[in-house]
Amino acid sequence: MHSWQSTDPVRLKEIAAGIRKSVVVMLAGAGSGHLGGSLGLADIFTTLYFSVLNHDPVQPSWSGRDRVVLSIGHVAPVLYATLAHAGYFPLNELKTLRKLGSRLQGHPGRDHGLPGIELSAGSLGQGLSVAVGMAIAAKMDRKNHSIYSIHGDVELQEGSVREAALSASHYKLDNLVAIVDRNGLQIDGKTEDVMKLEPLAEKWRSFGWQVLNCDGNDIDQLLDVFAKAQISQNAPSVIIAKTLMGKGIRSIEGDYHWHGKVPTTEQALEFLEQLR
């Protein structure tokens, strides 16, 4: 663990608040993007990068690092903000989000040169397969690092995710931890109205995964489930993390309209007040 990483939930909450502020400012500046999901995931990203992950911002390609595959590319803002706060690149580069020539593409693009991006992604349903491939490679080479993949609950509607889930337990990939951002919302409304996912935990269990449920906006609970996931034997783990879309800004929490919306400058200033 680096000195700047921590197991103290109070410290981690502070960092998460800082990441949320960066996300709001970034998206207001970009003029387009996805605010709701990015805010909802801030606690998960904070816990990962500032506590759980074995990684080195100064050596982003260090071969022993834990890998993070962001399958839901649209929440790139929270990934970028977290990477910047962790020291992968300067904080002031965050304002270039989505601008022509920026390393911060709307959905993460590896070939634009931003350190810390494991996969160029944006089409839902592909990341778990890639994570499986990485996990298989690690087993073949007898490496000890872990692979974390981050998914939306909505993304699980894509069939290709289930192909990957089958293969992960077939190959006993206990070095693989999938995180599902269970915010229950999608563009057309609630997941359970559009295309119901429940019983979700049972589905994963039936595919041979260890299932860990938690409140994805509670850092104590996150620390607990990540620790449990790390000691899994012979089976991959999935953390079904209940989050609130827009978490941290009370006026928009739980509002699915903020999935693909960004604040105006005025709204951003108001949101930053709420984040204090």
Add this chain to the structure above:
Amino acid sequence: MNPYKNRGDKPTKTGFAEGLLEAGLRNPQVVCLGADITTSVGCNLFAETLPHRFISLGIAEQNCVGVAAGLALEGKTPVFSTYGVFAALRTTDQIRISVCYNNLHVVIGGAHAGVSVGPDGATHQALEDIAVMRVLPGMTVLSPCDAMQTRVATLAAIEQCNGPVYIRFGREAMPDFTSDIMDFTIGKSQILRAGNDLTIIATGHMVWEALQAAEILETSGIGARVINMHTIKPIDRDAIILAAGETGAIVTAEEHQIIGGLGSAVAEVVVQHHPVPMAFAGMQDHFGESGEPRQLMEKYGMTARAIVEAGLTVIKFKMQIAKCN
């Protein structure tokens, strides 16, 4: 006179199987992904010899492509093969984003190319794979003409390329006639026969048919140049432009739809650089059906005879144009 001797019919997929194994023996990072039809698509030699590097993933092609991408990101050289209809079409989104947009060295073998697949019928005859694969940025598309060349092309795809590669090959035993002393360079076509009245640019199984067609045309006093376009992308623009300039008429021949495949790829070059009359021999925007390979090739216009007819058509055009000028 056709100087090429058929050593004996052999399926091009055996070339893929041999090339894949050879590459695997030479490089411990080569891994092979199976989607349940290992022997049918030429992965059997590898699976038997290097079982610890053969990853069986079942009938889940989209996952196969994603897993290949993950393996490639970790420094492995993954080769994935299934029937071309599934390898290229079911998986297009995954190939587009996880492989091509990430510019990963993944080799995808599309088996059962063309109508010569035979009795399985339309669902299993890959006739659209070249069109879909070649439109993806960064993709290399290979279509070797016989088993010998498929072995060489497979090795080149695995050992020389840095990005995504799609290589298509067939099921049926077909003439095996190229020599491994012939230079094989990705992106550089081979002139198999000299001629100055028209050029037949062919790929895959149609190359042998093109050589037969050239002999028939010879008896009518027409000298046909025959070019083996084994690399559809990047296509050999120089050879096409030279052929257009020196022979003034081009026929393309492929076991593929005439929309979007080799014919279109050649036409893109011809129209922009040296417009000449062209005709396309291939599947005329139709699905295949069950039948014996030879019957299907006859019925759907993928034989020497069809190429000859196309050749006579473009010669006529060429003469009409000459008259106008």
